[in-house]
């Protein structure tokens with residue numbers, strides 16, 4: 160078939176000119192950047208042999224590593240703050256968007272993909288750590304992973320730690336920028352609650368700290384969707400005391416072993432443990448089991464996973480008193496140092512050496528979709544049964560639901576103390592994750608349906624979700640306050656209004672943006 164020239168010509172010229180615009184634009188950027196920094200080995204264009212490996216190295220969700228995912232016109236790996244200042248200046252001047260990446264674990268890939276022309280600013284070289292054990296504080300680079308941070312702390316002290324997340328490859332900045340919970344939240348709160356200061360570069364290239372940025376902006380970057388405001392280069396964190404020995408356990412029960420009944424009890428027991436040293440979460444998936452009465456032999460597995468900041472002798476009576484149904488025994492428990500416990504929560508087997516925390520590629524990656532909800536009333540056994548039945552519709556090991564208990568000190572923070580509003584009264588958080596394979600549509604429909612099924616059982620008015628489990632299905636509209644509130648209030652409740660005010664004050668032209676960033680609006 161021949162395409163008539165009146166159709167072909169416009170198409171070709173469009174392709175041609177869009178290519179020209181593309182290359183002129185990045186050439187302009189390179190020229191602009193070289194005025195201040197000369198020719199540079201920190202910039203990678205698609206022609207550079209390292210471009211693809213750098214881009215892929217920190218794409219956690221392989222759903223966004225496909226050929227059809229839009230790629231950056233440049234990758235910049237700055238070595239110091241002056242180079243970041245120049246990147247901002249030149250990107251604005253040449254009309255290129257910036258995506259900022261630390262650990263690359265954003266659920267929706269917003270740190271390395273965009274729907275408009277963009278460059279990727281990768282903070283891999285910002286990994287300094289300065290620990291002051293006497294004052295129990297540390298200044299840490301914004302490009303570190305949680306595993307690197309834990310390991311560095313343990314090299315200086317065996318009795319200090321930081322209340323951050325489970326997965327070692329998650330980046331500190333994306334993590335802190337959404338609040339950040341871990342296995343010590345019931346005692347010390349979120350990681351963001353334990354963050355004291357930051358170095359931050361704004362849209363005008365000014366380098367600010369807590370004092371010079373002011374309390375509104377410092378409040379916003381600790382949980383309010385960090386990349387909406389500018390670029391953090393360093394964080395100052397408060398270290399917390401951990402005992403020389405902690406105890407961990409992972410107790411497994413299936414549906415046939417009363418797993419669902421135990422889970423039902425867990426819903427109110429775990430957020431209300433008197434001891435804040437104790438955190439018991441539940442990971443639920445499906446497996447094959449000979450004891451399953453089903454013809455396909457599938458069952459639901461419940462893993463009760465715990466960190467206790469103390470020794471076994473102290474833990475057993477607490478569990479016996481508060482959660483005897485679980486039947487925890489000494490044999491289920493392992494005593495080790497806090498740093499030795501970290502690999503266990505990053506899905507490595509017990510006794511994996513802590514050096515694994517430094518390995519950024521030790522954890523397998525796969526394509527997935529995730530969603531989250533918060534629960535403030537226990538779900539009935541009938542309601543739970545509906546969840547397990549839905550899980551059993553899928554092949555085993557395709558879906559994983561993590562249930563994270565709150566309570567303890569989390570109840571003592573007001574909803575507005577930080578942008579993260581999920582505080583008093585929250586029993587636990589639900590995080591559904593599904594592996595996406597060739598059945599993309601079917602899998603996405605499944606998770607969407609489960610999310611809707613959960614609707615009557617979770618927080619309402621608004622229904623809430625965790626911004627660190629970013630979910631573009633909640634909405635991306637941001638041209639009006641009403642439109643943006645549809646998703647913004649789900650993450651931040653009434654804190655959303657204050658976040659919009661901060662954003663509008665620090666970045667009124669909305670230079671720092673992504674598909675679900677805080678909009679600049681005059682409200």
Ligand SMILES: Cc1cc2nc3c(=O)[nH]c(=O)nc-3n(C[C@H](O)[C@H](O)[C@H](O)COP(=O)(O)OP(=O)(O)OC[C@H]3O[C@@H](n4cnc5c(N)ncnc54)[C@H](O)[C@@H]3O)c2cc1C
Pocket residue numbers: 219258259260261262263264265266269270282301323324325326328329330331332333334336337338339340341385386387389390391392627628673
């Ligand atoms: C496997 C896995 C396990 C997880 N475990 C936990 C957990 O235990 N607890 C928990 O609370 N959360 C957890 N999360 C969620 C995690 O906290 C968020 O996905 C977080 O945003 C990831 O941070 P990152 O730096 O790795 O990601 P990135 O994708 O690099 O960044 C996430 C966001 O932060 C922005 N950003 C990154 N660095 C900067 C910076 N220096 N300045 C400005 N903006 C920046 C990015 O642009 C992007 O918008 C987990 C996620 C995954 C995928």
